[in-house]
Amino acid sequence: MTAFLEVKNLSVRFETKDGPFLAVDDVSFELARGEILALVGESGSGKSMTSLAMMRLLPETATASGDIRIDGADVLALGRRAMEDVRGARVGMIFQEPMTSLNPVLTIARQMTEGLVRHRRISQSEATIRALAALADVGIAEPDRVMRQYPHQLSGGMRQRVMIAAALTLDPGALIADEPTTALDVTVQAQVLDLLVDLKNRLGSGILLITHDIGVVAETADRVAVMRAGRIVEMGNVEAVLSAPRHSYTKGLLASHLTLDRVMTKRGSRPPRLTEKAGAV
Numbered sequence: 687m688t689a690f691l692e693v694k695n696l697s698v699r700f701e702t703k704d705g706p707f708l709a710v711d712d713v714s715f716e717l718a719r720g721e722i723l724a725l726v727g728e729s730g731s732g733k734s735m736t737s738l739a740m741m742r743l744l745p746e747t748a749t750a751s752g753d754i755r756i757d758g759a760d761v762l763a764l765g766r767r768a769m770e771d772v773r774g775a776r777v778g779m780i781f782q783e784p785m786t787s788l789n790p791v792l793t794i795a796r797q798m799t800e801g802l803v804r805h806r807r808i809s810q811s812e813a814t815i816r817a818l819a820a821l822a823d824v825g826i827a828e829p830d831r832v833m834r835q836y837p838h839q840l841s842g843g844m845r846q847r848v849m850i851a852a853a854l855t856l857d858p859g860a861l862i863a864d865e866p867t868t869a870l871d872v873t874v875q876a877q878v879l880d881l882l883v884d885l886k887n888r889l890g891s892g893i894l895l896i897t898h899d900i901g902v903v904a905e906t907a908d909r910v911a912v913m914r915a916g917r918i919v920e921m922g923n924v925e926a927v928l929s930a931p932r933h934s935y936t937k938g939l940l941a942s943h944l945t946l947d948r949v950m951t952k953r954g955s956r957p958p959r960l961t962e963k964a965g966a967v
């Protein structure tokens with residue numbers, strides 16, 4: 687498998703009044719097309735800073751060092767224009783709260799076609815056809831109607847589907863999904879996760895899935911990298927890591943949230959399902 691995204695020895699450093707602080711500390715991983723790699727860890731472990739560094743979207747006070755390759759391109763050395771092309775056109779981004787990325791005063795049609803016209807230099811009518819197809823691809827039953835609507839007229843789950851569809855119109859090799867289901871209720875959360883797995887299988891995109899929820903990892907990911915205090919402390923196939931975690935931090939993550947009920951039993955291609963412990967919050 688050739689990696690579409692490659693991160694080698696990535697560090698992200700903040701200069702603070704108490705001195706330098708490493709939010710990401712010597713992190714390395716790869717993501718191939720057609721796989722879901724979950725980056726899991728508690729709040730503050732450095733997951734978002736890792737993905738922002740990959741897109742060169744870090745806050746100004748942060749500096750990244752190391753080697754980041756996206757489809758072979760050396761991200762830290764790219765010019766501004768080339769970087770804009772990587773963002774969106776080669777790697778799509780999906781965030782926790784679609785309202786932060788969707789423009790409230792523009793119709794869905796406008797937002798879904800803008801990037802296409804800019805990045806792909808195609809006509810408005812061709813862009814509209816692609817946008818409609820992408821909405822259908824993410825399971826939206828009446829794409830025509832949704833295209834005429836504004837973000838606030840859609841439910842949270844629909845907005846997240848629209849965000850995913852917008853990312854897909856550019857046919858990126860990979861998606862970075864940062865806590866894509868955290869703001870959704872449980873049923874819709876499961877639908878969006880199923881959609882990500884379906885897209886991976888059908889379209890062959892690689893997905894870097896950032897989450898604090900080990901249950902989401904078990905349901906969705908092929909491989910997992912566990913982060914703690916800026917470092918990857920454990921990485922491997924989901925089944926292997928969750929059924930026999932080596933690091934005490936991973937054991938703690940599992941024990942504090944969930945009990946495994948299927949990991950040790952035979953399973954098909956789906957990752958193990960986790961059940962919440964009775965009384966757990």
Ligand SMILES: Nc1ncnc2c1ncn2[C@@H]1O[C@H](COP(=O)(O)OP(=O)(O)OP(=O)(O)O)[C@@H](O)[C@H]1O
Nearest residue numbers: 700709728729730731732733734735736745747898
């Ligand atoms: N502007 C900043 N200045 C200094 N430190 C920062 C800044 N922004 C983030 N950090 C620190 O960087 C570390 C990593 O943050 P990051 O947002 O990547 O964590 P995370 O794992 O994504 O957590 P969450 O799930 O809460 O987003 C944290 O300790 C955070 O406090």
